[in-house]
Amino acid sequence: MAKDDNTPFAIRNYEAETLRKALRKMYLIRFFEEGAEDSYMRGLIHGTMHLSIGQEASAVASCLSLTDEDKITSTHRGHGHCIGKGAEVGRMFAEFFGKEEGYCHGRGGSMHIADVTKGNLGANGIVGGGIPIAVGAALTAKQLGTGAVTVCFFGDGANNEGAFHEALNMATVWQLPVVFVCENNKYGMSTSTERSTAVKNISERAAAYRMPGRTVDGNDFSAVAEAVSEAVDRARRGEGPSLVENLTYRWRGHSKSDRNRYRTKEEIDAWIARDPILRFRDELMAHGIIDVDAAEGIEAAARQEVEEGIAFAKGGTAPSVTEVTRYVHAEARP
Amino acid sequence: MNAPTRHPEVQSRELSYAEAIREAMGLALARDERVILMGEDIGVYGGAFQVTGDLVERFGPDRVRDTPISELGGAGVAVGAALTGLRPIFEFQFSDFATLAMEQIVNQAAKMRYMLGGEASVPVVFRMPSGSGTGAAAQHSQSFEAWFGHVPGLKVVQPSTPEDAKGLLLAALEDPDPVVIFEHKLLYKMKGHVPEGWYTTPIGKAAVRRTGRDLTIVASAIMVHRALAAAETLAAEGIDVEVIDLRSVRPIDRETIIASVRKTGRLICVYEGVRTLGVGAEISAMIAESDAFDYLDAPILRLGGAEAPIPYNPDLEKAAVPQTPDIETAARRLVRKEV
Numbered sequence: 129m130a131k132d133d134n135t136p137f138a139i140r141n142y143e144a145e146t147l148r149k150a151l152r153k154m155y156l157i158r159f160f161e162e163g164a165e166d167s168y169m170r171g172l173i174h175g176t177m178h179l180s181i182g183q184e185a186s187a188v189a190s191c192l193s194l195t196d197e198d199k200i201t202s203t204h205r206g207h208g209h210c211i212g213k214g215a216e217v218g219r220m221f222a223e224f225f226g227k228e229e230g231y232c233h234g235r236g237g238s239m240h241i242a243d244v245t246k247g248n249l250g251a252n253g254i255v256g257g258g259i260p261i262a263v264g265a266a267l268t269a270k271q272l273g274t275g276a277v278t279v280c281f282f283g284d285g286a287n288n289e290g291a292f293h294e295a296l297n298m299a300t301v302w303q304l305p306v307v308f309v310c311e312n313n314k315y316g317m318s319t320s321t322e323r324s325t326a327v328k329n330i331s332e333r334a335a336a337y338r339m340p341g342r343t344v345d346g347n348d349f350s351a352v353a354e355a356v357s358e359a360v361d362r363a364r365r366g367e368g369p370s371l372v373e374n375l376t377y378r379w380r381g382h383s384k385s386d387r388n389r390y391r392t393k394e395e396i397d398a399w400i401a402r403d404p405i406l407r408f409r410d411e412l413m414a415h416g417i418i419d420v421d422a423a424e425g426i427e428a429a430a431r432q433e434v435e436e437g438i439a440f441a442k443g444g445t446a447p448s449v450t451e452v453t454r455y456v457h458a459e460a461r462p
Numbered sequence: 463m464n465a466p467t468r469h470p471e472v473q474s475r476e477l478s479y480a481e482a483i484r485e486a487m488g489l490a491l492a493r494d495e496r497v498i499l500m501g502e503d504i505g506v507y508g509g510a511f512q513v514t515g516d517l518v519e520r521f522g523p524d525r526v527r528d529t530p531i532s533e534l535g536g537a538g539v540a541v542g543a544a545l546t547g548l549r550p551i552f553e554f555q556f557s558d559f560a561t562l563a564m565e566q567i568v569n570q571a572a573k574m575r576y577m578l579g580g581e582a583s584v585p586v587v588f589r590m591p592s593g594s595g596t597g598a599a600a601q602h603s604q605s606f607e608a609w610f611g612h613v614p615g616l617k618v619v620q621p622s623t624p625e626d627a628k629g630l631l632l633a634a635l636e637d638p639d640p641v642v643i644f645e646h647k648l649l650y651k652m653k654g655h656v657p658e659g660w661y662t663t664p665i666g667k668a669a670v671r672r673t674g675r676d677l678t679i680v681a682s683a684i685m686v687h688r689a690l691a692a693a694e695t696l697a698a699e700g701i702d703v704e705v706i707d708l709r710s711v712r713p714i715d716r717e718t719i720i721a722s723v724r725k726t727g728r729l730i731c732v733y734e735g736v737r738t739l740g741v742g743a744e745i746s747a748m749i750a751e752s753d754a755f756d757y758l759d760a761p762i763l764r765l766g767g768a769e770a771p772i773p774y775n776p777d778l779e780k781a782a783v784p785q786t787p788d789i790e791t792a793a794r795r796l797v798r799k800e801v
Contacts, residue, residue, distance in 0.1 A: 199546065201542075230579070231578075231579070231581070232577060232578050232579035232581065233579030233580065233581075234579070235576055235577060235578075235579045236577040236578060236579060240577040240578060242578045242581065242582065243581075244545075244578070244581055244582050249542070249545055249546070249582075250574070250577070250578060250582070252570075253569070254565060254569050254570070257538075257565065257566070257569060257570055259538070260534065260535045260536075260537070260538020260539050260541070260542060260566060261538055261539075261541055261542035261545065261566075261570065262542060263535070263538070263539045263542060264538060264539040264540060264541055264542020264543035264544070264545065264546065264548075264550075265542045265543070265545065265546040266542075267539055267542070267543045267548070268542070268543045268546040268547050268548045269546075271498060271524065271525075271543075271548060272495075272496070272547060272548070290534055290535075291534055291535055291538060291565070293535075294530070294532035294534055294535025294536070294538075295535045295538065295539070297530060297532065297535070298529070298530060298532060298535055298536070298539060301530065453614075454580070455575055455576045455579055455580035456575070456576050456614050456615055457575070457615070457617075457638075457639050458575070458580075458583060458637075458638040458639055459580070
């Protein structure tokens with residue numbers, strides 16, 4: 129596919145079918161989260177959830193060059209990463225509904241969805257909790273020579289945790305195949321990065337760990353795909369870790385308790401105007417990858433998949449309350 | 463008697479507790495390429511207590527991996543490595559430093575299998591040099607068995623002999639879930655017979671170290687040896703003590719302890735951790751809730767660590783944890799109905 133140099137990276141480097149699937153995944157994330165929010169409002173889901181609506185490009189583009197052998201670690205705002213790494217929305221909804229058919233058989237909920245078979249080592253309820261775990265996964269890859277790369281998602285809030293420092297330092301000292309992807313959505317709950325973080329761009333921290341650091345427009349699919357896939361290639365070549373910072377924004381509040389008192393409607397509206405899904409869709413149309421009909425078809429198919437997923441979850445099986453201690457330890461081998 | 467699983471053809475010889483642990487790790491490293499050791503100064507330094515010793519020379523720095531002084535991150539790397547196929551043994555230089563890594567041990571390692579509905583396994587072993595008596599004062603002498611024993615998803619063991627130090631470590635390595643091993647620092651130089659080759663001491667099984675009729679003492683780690691010494695003195699006075707080596711804090715061997723108390727009618731729990739809300743409280747409650755309660759001829763006693771940090775001054779340090787004479791005094795009071 130010879131394309132000229134002004135063509136966006138993703139379009140230059142990926143097959144049309146891959147790009148169409150990526151758009152479909154972005155829609156899936158959006159509709160999944162809207163569906164989850166709606167189900168919560170109707171009282172069908174309890175607990176809380178952290179929505180990533182507005183951050184879909186970061187999740188999908190960061191996973192674009194990964195295989196099922198590659199790993200990711202995710203965060204409390206991790207639904208997009210799951211779908212980016214290949215999770216089925218039906219089993220995700222089933223988990224939200226607390227059903228046996230869910231990825232964690234209803235034991236984990238929104239904050240612990242994982243699919244180890246697809247290399248998704250799990251969302252995490254602890255800010256920064258997944259960062260050392262990602263480095264451990266990369267150590268396994270290096271030690272056993274599997275060739276796998278780990279992409280470690282975390283938010284701007286996690287960059288001020290001690291785990292971030294310890295883990296990034298070890299990743300460089302041991303030259304491990306891991307890519308740290310910071311999704312900087314400007315706020316750790318209510319506290320802005322300006323008020324919490326000593327550096328302007330979190331990627332500046334990379335210098336302290338002697339690894340490359342880049343900040344990109346996290347709502348620009350192709351920019352994220354380029355930065356992360358280059359870092360993944362570098363890791364795969366054995367040249368060590370990188371830090372990529374995707375500047376993005378969550379349209380919704382931190383969680384269901386958020387009253388949005390720390391940011392303005394104008395700020396939110398300005399970011400909604402930079403919708404990463406519409407930008408990517410328009411880019412694909414501009415480069416002839418899809419036409420209007422195809423775009424509408426992808427959107428409609430994603431909507432339908434989400435509706436089917438909710439129906440699947442509603443029809444799922446509730447765990448037996450006699451099994452509250454099941455899965456604490458491995459079950460006895462036959 | 464719950465002696466360790468032993469094969470008749472296996473020869474026995476004397477090793478120190480530290481040498482027994484090193485032998486176990488050497489066997490594991492030789493047998494399974496997925497096994498790695500991680501920890502601070504475990505390579506050429508040989509470990510702060512010389513437990514890893516020369517293993518780095520035999521297996522190289524990739525498999526006997528010095529970590530930076532990063533307990534939280536290092537423990538987390540071990541968790542991530544275990545989750546993806548390695549079998550890491552992570553040494554904390556002192557168990558006290560595990561407080562820096564509680565997040566990864568308690569929130570991640572212990573809960574991963576459960577949170578993921580059984581779809582993941584974290585077979586990591588955390589080794590923790592523990593306990594007082596070395597003059598290292600308040601931040602290098604603690605006994606945290608009860609802390610970790612409070613967390614579902616962890617298994618917690620405390621070997622008191624070289625044989626069990628090896629057997630429990632190999633059992634921990636074979637276990638598909640995280641295991642925390644408290645190694646008492648004063649025991650590292652203790653010698654004892656250790657079978658050669660690969661064998662396991664079952665996790666969750668106590669050992670009756672001395673049988674007796676009048677009183678059950680449940681002790682752990684170095685307290686087992688103090689209880690056995692006390693039992694000798696008491697025997698000369700006509701008090702016949704049964705000494706149970708707890709070995710496993712989580713899960714606790716209910717069967718062995720309850721059967722013993724039913725027989726003797728008296729119980730003293732001896733442990734080094736702070737007395738309040740400690741391992742002895744759990745054992746006491748377990749007996750109170752069991753049918754062994756009906757067999758009690760005296761109140762249950764707990765001898766545990768003082769309600770204070772471990773002090774530096776050697777006399778104060780000794781006074782802060784149960785010593786052999788304390789056990790003897792308590793036993794006499796209990797058996798002669800002086801309480």
